[in-house]
Each structure stands twice: as structure tokens, then as C-alpha cells.
Amino acid sequence: MYFLNNEIFESFSEINKAIYHLGKFEADRVGVTVVQLKALYRISINPDISLGELAEKLRLTNSTVSGVIDRLVQSELVERIIPPENRRAISIHLTEKGKGLLEKIYTSDSILIRKMNSLLEMPKEDIAHLLRLHKLVLSKLTLEEE
Template sequence: MAQLSTEAAGADRSGLAGDAVRRILHVAAAMRHHQDVEMAGLGLTPATARALHELDPDRPLPARDLAEQLGCDRSNVTALVDKLEQAGLVERRVDPTDRRQKTLVVTDAGRRTRDRVHRALSDSRLLDGLSTAELATLRELVWKVSDGGCPERCDTD
């Protein structure tokens, strides 16, 4: 009889975990949808928004370093930077310390757009119905199961 209740508990745990994973995926998809809508409103694709978000407006960066930060090939970054440059959000400039190299500089318009991207990526409207205590519990639980952040694919959209 003990064997049966252990198996039932295991099945119940498996079912609970499966339900939790499905709900997490649902929430993530809803958040991603809201973010994608916001990015589109800014004239950005998810990939260009992520590239802009990764750039530090106060520290010009070579494209190869951006590719490394994004975990993608430099050819993908070239296309992303082309789009950001065409939108007036980033400029390619000669590096004053190494004239053979170009760096990516965030323009004033890029700074403003980057701030809006950051706000969109931090949008918490789906969590509005939770109390402060529930938010604290959710944060602790998510932190407990997270791996510190999954690397995302770098696409040129």
C-alpha cells in the first residue's frame, strides 16, 4: 500500500510540475507579445531592440563585442546595426584609440529609444493583480528555479 501512495504522490508531483511549466510558458508568451507590440511601436524588431538594449550609451562598443554579448555571429550583428543606423539610433564611428576599428555609438535618439525599450522590457502589467507579498513570493520562487538567464538566439528578423 505504501508503494501505491508513493507512486500516486509522484504522479501528482509530476502533474503539478507540468501544470506549472505550462503556465510559466503561457505567462512568458504573453509578456513577449506585449514587448513585441511595444517594440513594433518603436519601429524595432525584437532582435534590433535587444541589440540596442545591450549597447551602453556612455561606452562605444565594437560590433564584434556586441556579437559576443548577444551570443551570435558578427554577420547577424552587421545587419542589426545597419537597421539601427538607418533608424538614426546608432552611428558607426572610427575608434580614436585604433583608427582601423569602428565602434557603435548610441545617438541621442537612440538613448531615448533605448530608455523606452528598457521600460517595455520591464513591463509588469501582468503582475498587477498580485499583492506585494505575492510578488515577493513569486520572485523568490522564480529565482529558485531560474538558471540566471537563458541565452536568446540572435536573429536579424
């Protein structure tokens, strides 16, 4: 029983490691960190996202994400927008420079994009089955209070 659990754990660890290395390679190539790259991607698919929502999607604390956003603002890749109707709310947007950086990854000969797209070559039934299994594993590993 222990061996099987260890084998499952090792499998997920290897997949995580491979994804991290692909992300690190691309992040280094465009001059940002992996966390900054993930933040830029999340902001690109969630325009007007708040800091709290971004932290939740990245599974990081608000203070950690605030520091990440500070550095992205300094690099002119994102901007904080304060809507006039609610001055306490702050939304985060990509700047043109930030959009350009992501576009560079999406349109270039990106190994990350190539590898991730290769997953889509799997039969749709296999992908659906894999996603069902991942949800099941996640439900078994998630603490009740989360």
C-alpha cells in the same frame, strides 16, 4: 516523468511568449523590430560595446547583429565609432535619436515597463529564489561545449 518535463517546458514557453508579445507591442509602437529594440537596450546599458559583445549578449551570430546594426545606423538610432588608437576596433553608440526612442518607452505609459516593474512587487525572497531556480534550470539545459 514525461508529463512533468512537458509541464516545465510549457511554463517556460508561456513566459517567453508573454515577454515576446510585450516587446513586440512596444517595438511596433516606436517603429522598430523586437531584435532592434533589444539591441538598443543592450547598447544603452553597455556603452562602447563591440559588435561581437553585442552578438553574445543577444545570443545571435555576428552576421545577424551586423545586419541589425546596419539598419539601426540607417535609421540614425546608433552609430559605429572607430577609436583612433585601434582602427580595427569598432564600438557602437546610441545617437541622440536612439536615446530619445528608448526614453519614449521608459517615460511613456509603456505597458512593457509597467508589466516588468510589476515583477518587482514580488517579495525579494521570491525573486531571489526564482533566479536561483532559473540558474539551476539553465545549467541543466546548457550543452557542455557552450
